[in-house]
Amino acid sequence: MTDIASAATIGATVDSRPVVRRRKKRITGRSIAVIVFLTICALFFCVPLYVVLTTSLKTMDEIRQGNIFALPQVWTLEAWRFAWFEACSGINCDGLRVGFWNSVLILIPSLILSIALSIVTGYALALWDVRWAGTFLFLMFMCAFVPFQIIMYPLIAMTRSIGVYGTIWGVAVVHAVLAMPVLVLIFRNYYKDIPQEIMNAAIMDSGSFWRIFFEIILPMSGNILIVVLILQITSIWNDYLIGVTFGGFNTQPMTVNLANMVTVSTGTASYNVDMAAALLTAIPPLLIYFLVGKFFVAGITAGAIKG
Amino acid sequence: MPRVSFERIHKTYGAVSILKDLNLSVEHGDFLVLLGPSGCGKTTLLNMLAGLTDVTDGRIMIGDRDVTDLDPKDRGLAMVFQSYALYPTKTVRGNLRFGLASARLSSEEVDRRVAWAAKLLQIEPLLDRKPAQLSGGQRQRVAIGRALVKHAEVLLFDEPLSNLDAKLRTEMRLEIKRLHEELNPTVVYVTHDQIEAMTMATKIAVMNNGVIQQFGTPDQIYERPANLFVAGFIGSPAMNLKKARVAKRDGLVTGHFGNGQEILLNDYRFAQVPQEGAEIVVGMRPEYFGVPDSPVNGAAAVFDLPVAYTERTGSDATGYLRFDEGLLSLRVEPSQAARLAGGQKVRVAFPPGKANLFDAATGGRL
Ligand SMILES: Nc1ncnc2c1ncn2[C@@H]1O[C@H](COP(=O)(O)OP(=O)(O)OP(=O)(O)O)[C@@H](O)[C@H]1O
Numbered sequence: 157m158t159d160i161a162s163a164a165t166i167g168a169t170v171d172s173r174p175v176v177r178r179r180k181k182r183i184t185g186r187s188i189a190v191i192v193f194l195t196i197c198a199l200f201f202c203v204p205l206y207v208v209l210t211t212s213l214k215t216m217d218e219i220r221q222g223n224i225f226a227l228p229q230v231w232t233l234e235a236w237r238f239a240w241f242e243a244c245s246g247i248n249c250d251g252l253r254v255g256f257w258n259s260v261l262i263l264i265p266s267l268i269l270s271i272a273l274s275i276v277t278g279y280a281l282a283l284w285d286v287r288w289a290g291t292f293l294f295l296m297f298m299c300a301f302v303p304f305q306i307i308m309y310p311l312i313a314m315t316r317s318i319g320v321y322g323t324i325w326g327v328a329v330v331h332a333v334l335a336m337p338v339l340v341l342i343f344r345n346y347y348k349d350i351p352q353e354i355m356n357a358a359i360m361d362s363g364s365f366w367r368i369f370f371e372i373i374l375p376m377s378g379n380i381l382i383v384v385l386i387l388q389i390t391s392i393w394n395d396y397l398i399g400v401t402f403g404g405f406n407t408q409p410m411t412v413n414l415a416n417m418v419t420v421s422t423g424t425a426s427y428n429v430d431m432a433a434a435l436l437t438a439i440p441p442l443l444i445y446f447l448v449g450k451f452f453v454a455g456i457t458a459g460a461i462k463g
Numbered sequence: 464m465p466r467v468s469f470e471r472i473h474k475t476y477g478a479v480s481i482l483k484d485l486n487l488s489v490e491h492g493d494f495l496v497l498l499g500p501s502g503c504g505k506t507t508l509l510n511m512l513a514g515l516t517d518v519t520d521g522r523i524m525i526g527d528r529d530v531t532d533l534d535p536k537d538r539g540l541a542m543v544f545q546s547y548a549l550y551p552t553k554t555v556r557g558n559l560r561f562g563l564a565s566a567r568l569s570s571e572e573v574d575r576r577v578a579w580a581a582k583l584l585q586i587e588p589l590l591d592r593k594p595a596q597l598s599g600g601q602r603q604r605v606a607i608g609r610a611l612v613k614h615a616e617v618l619l620f621d622e623p624l625s626n627l628d629a630k631l632r633t634e635m636r637l638e639i640k641r642l643h644e645e646l647n648p649t650v651v652y653v654t655h656d657q658i659e660a661m662t663m664a665t666k667i668a669v670m671n672n673g674v675i676q677q678f679g680t681p682d683q684i685y686e687r688p689a690n691l692f693v694a695g696f697i698g699s700p701a702m703n704l705k706k707a708r709v710a711k712r713d714g715l716v717t718g719h720f721g722n723g724q725e726i727l728l729n730d731y732r733f734a735q736v737p738q739e740g741a742e743i744v745v746g747m748r749p750e751y752f753g754v755p756d757s758p759v760n761g762a763a764a765v766f767d768l769p770v771a772y773t774e775r776t777g778s779d780a781t782g783y784l785r786f787d788e789g790l791l792s793l794r795v796e797p798s799q800a801a802r803l804a805g806g807q808k809v810r811v812a813f814p815p816g817k818a819n820l821f822d823a824a825t826g827g828r829l
């Protein structure tokens with residue numbers, strides 16, 4: 157009885173003890189420096205973006221007044237409409253939409269081709285006993301550092317000889333080939349983390365290269381696929397050099413379209429149209445970031461093995 | 464005809480030789496345990512049988528088929544791995560089904576086998592979970608289930624219980640034993656746990672440095688170890704191995720230890736009697752010593768030795784006596800252990816016919 161009573165008092169004293177408050181975080185000189193630095197960084201990107209956005213929504217008359225930081229007096233989407241439907245690239249005056257659809261047509265086969273080739277190669281190199289795998293990987297690694305300009309001319313000759321030069325397929329093939337080294341290394345390193353015993357079990361259970369790939373490995377690849385997808389969409393969409401070199405006259409991607417519009421302007425420069433066109437070109441990668449960006453970080457940090 | 468046999472197996476990695484001229488065969492329905500210290504080549508041997516590692520030289524037979532160069536899936540084997548190796552993105556059901564991926568079976572037959580294995584291993588409620596949602600013991604059951612659905616003639620296990628806690632290990636040990644009795648497949652089981660080996664095996668192959676030291680039933684291995692390595696490796700606490708010199712007098716063969724103690728060896732079944740003065744090693748199991756300080760008659764050896772310390776392990780206790788430079792261990796009743804105080808001298812007796820004798824130079828059994 158006394159025991160219980162004393163236990164109760166102890167409990168009470170414990171409860172009634174004043175709660176120690178956590179100290180408030182003080183603002184130190186260091187954190188001020190960090191905040192200032194980050195603010196400058198943010199401004200560095202935001203100010204030009206602000207100018208581009210507002211300019212694209214103004215009329216030319218307003219722009220000529222020269223106050224580039226002012227908000228539009230009359231908000232108008234006319235420049236956007238013009239850029240999309242009517243802007244001239246060279247002698248072709250059908251607007252950016254031509255380039256947009258070309259870019260989409262280039263993007264899809266390039267994505268499929270580059271990812272399919274490199275995911276299977278990475279899987280084979282990491283998980284199967286491939287003869288000369290080490291040498292092959294080293295070559296891949298070296299290839300990743302060869303500048304595109306050096307192999308550009310041979311590539312033109314090769315694509316011409318297989319008859320895809322100047323077509324959307326030519327651009328797609330070149331994209332796939334150039335992305336291979338880096339993507340194979342990415343996939344191989346990701347698959348290297350899969351325990352050997354799981355592969356051994358799969359080899360004993362099925363033994364089929366493709367069945368193991370599609371049933372076991374591919375479902376474990378979600379994270380890395382998102383990472384690679386974002387990398388590839390951005391780089392293919394933003395590419396200029398491959399598009400301008402390998403694309404035919406009517407199959408040039410949006411970036412080439414844009415460059416032609418902005419640089420070769422006859423008469424006066426229409427800044428609002430140029431700005432709208434630039435923004436239109438940038439929208440697709442941005443959209444991808446917003447949609448799957450949060451998986452991107454998860455994909456980079458997570459390994460292959462997760463339940 | 465033996466179910467599984469290894470014939471003159473060699474294995475090298477680069478310049479390093481892992482297995483040298485290894486021969487081993489087991490009969491249908493046997494439970495073979497490959498037992499040995501870490502790095503002795505047990506996994507290598509098992510993986511060669513499974514087809515996951517190439518054989519450098521030699522032949523592996525399963526039944527009357529030479530499987531040395533066959534694909535793993537065509538060998539008619541199933542394997543349970545140490546880390547379970549469940550497919551993380553598949554459910555338990557998916558894992559079991561994939562176990563039949565290479566067998567061309569109708570969908571109903573696959574379902575029937577999955578249901579059968581799930582019932583046998585009591586994992587029916589878990590069928591729709593992912594491996595990450597299972598405990599270690601449950602994962603182990605699923606891994607065993609994935610092997611059982613194949614109805615393979617030979618089942619392989621690579622240290623399947625080493626990631627489980629002690630209690631679960633005992634349970635799973637019984638479970639595997641029960642499955643073996645019920646389904647009677649041929650089993651090859653790798654472990655470095657001698658209790659697993661002694662309790663489950665019908666045959667044990669003790670390995671060291673890529674060489675089979677002894678092959679036999681658990682009793683043979685325990686009672687008649689073929690050499691010093693096996694004698695020291697099997698048994699816990701380990702067998703007392705003491706150097707002695709042979710003496711022959713009036714038809715009596717005795718062994719003289721360095722500290723002046725002696726043991727009568729007439730009851731030992733010598734393969735050949737050593738020379739007078741030959742260096743031998745006498746092996747005495749701790750559990751064969753009589754109760755300390757009890758009346759002695761007809762013992763092969765009687766030692767008067769000071770107590771060093773005692774150790775209690777639950778149901779058992781071990782007393783350690785100072786013997787020459789080293790210690791002599793003996794099993795004692797836990798109730799008696801308290802009586803053995805440090806420093807005090809006790810008299811212990813070793814019965815005749817229980818000693819194991821080895822050649823000190825070669826390590827082989829005499
Ligand atoms: N791929 C390899 N390349 C080179 N040496 C290897 C390779 N695999 C294993 N070995 C060596 O072969 C020897 C036997 O290895 P193995 O895995 O068969 O040992 P084990 O008996 O299973 O040991 P444990 O009980 O620790 O699992 C070891 O010395 C190991 O270093």
Ligand SMILES: [Mg+2]
Nearest residue numbers: 505506507622
């Ligand atoms: Mg091993």
